[in-house]
Amino acid sequence: MSSDSPSTTVRKAERGAYDPDTVNAIIDEAPVCQVGFLDDGWPVVIPTLHVRVDDHIYLHGSHATRMIRTLKKGVRTCVTVSILDGLVLARSALHHSVNYRSAVVFGESKHVGDLETRRRVLDALVDKIAPERRSTLRPMTEDEVRKTAVVSIPIEHASAKIRSGSTDDDPADTTLPAWGGVIPVSLVYGAPEPDEFVDPSATEPEHLGFFLP
Numbered sequence: 711m712s713s714d715s716p717s718t719t720v721r722k723a724e725r726g727a728y729d730p731d732t733v734n735a736i737i738d739e740a741p742v743c744q745v746g747f748l749d750d751g752w753p754v755v756i757p758t759l760h761v762r763v764d765d766h767i768y769l770h771g772s773h774a775t776r777m778i779r780t781l782k783k784g785v786r787t788c789v790t791v792s793i794l795d796g797l798v799l800a801r802s803a804l805h806h807s808v809n810y811r812s813a814v815v816f817g818e819s820k821h822v823g824d825l826e827t828r829r830r831v832l833d834a835l836v837d838k839i840a841p842e843r844r845s846t847l848r849p850m851t852e853d854e855v856r857k858t859a860v861v862s863i864p865i866e867h868a869s870a871k872i873r874s875g876s877t878d879d880d881p882a883d884t885t886l887p888a889w890g891g892v893i894p895v896s897l898v899y900g901a902p903e904p905d906e907f908v909d910p911s912a913t914e915p916e917h918l919g920f921f922l923p
């Protein structure tokens with residue numbers, strides 16, 4: 711990005727992290743990202759799936775969508791992800807908070823024209839959504855790969871912000887009768903619901919075990 715790079719400094723310094731391992735782990739765990747870009751002067755933020763491969767975030771979609779059409783041109787883009795880990799219920803309304811892990815990434819988008827790279831990214835995306843599923847599928851045809859646009863954003867200007875721990879009540883409030891503490895939050899998958907083409911007598915594929923509690 712040019713010399714007027716965006717700020718990536720977290721104001722509450724103790725919550726900020728900038729090392730790739732921390733930033734990448736949050737990007738990898740988040741199932742969905744939000745992609746911000748300008749379109750005709752308007753800021754647009756679109757929710758979409760993503761996958762990280764090395765030091766790039768990859769997005770996919772139809773060549774027809776505005777997000778893909780815009781990002782294929784190579785534009786300044788901001789990708790954010792957030793994971794809600796808990797509700798922090800303090801004894802004053804002011805100190806209510808949430809535990810979270812989030813990341814903000816700024817970078818110039820780029821069209822991934824090379825079909826082999828595109829195929830690898832799309833395979834990685836399938837495995838991100840449903841670990842170890844890709845190997846159970848037939849390979850994508852060349853036509854399917856051509857039809858699916860992929861764009862990349864370098865993880866170049868990136869920050870993570872993390873809030874963890876318990877309440878942070880004012881000392882005078884800790885003797886109040888109100889309950890204080892944390893309600894943990896996590897993503898829970900439901901039991902797999904086979905479609906009508908699954909043989910009811912067949913054993914469930916091993917990779918579906920990922921979704922079980």
Ligand SMILES: Cc1cc2nc3c(=O)[nH]c(=O)nc-3n(C[C@H](O)[C@H](O)[C@H](O)COP(=O)(O)OP(=O)(O)OC[C@H]3O[C@@H](n4cnc5c(N)ncnc54)[C@H](O)[C@@H]3O)c2cc1C
Nearest residue numbers: 742754756757758759760769770771772774775776777778
């Ligand atoms: C969890 C999730 C995952 C998704 N994953 C992908 C993906 O991997 N690839 C992909 O291409 N798309 C994905 N989508 C869809 C994506 O959010 C957009 O809907 C899509 O890119 C729209 O393209 P468009 O050109 O038709 O609409 P646009 O021209 O971008 O949008 C036109 C208008 O439609 C409305 N709109 C568009 N999208 C949404 C939305 N999601 N919610 C509410 N209003 C909307 C807005 O008012 C917008 O200004 C996902 C959506 C969700 C919620």
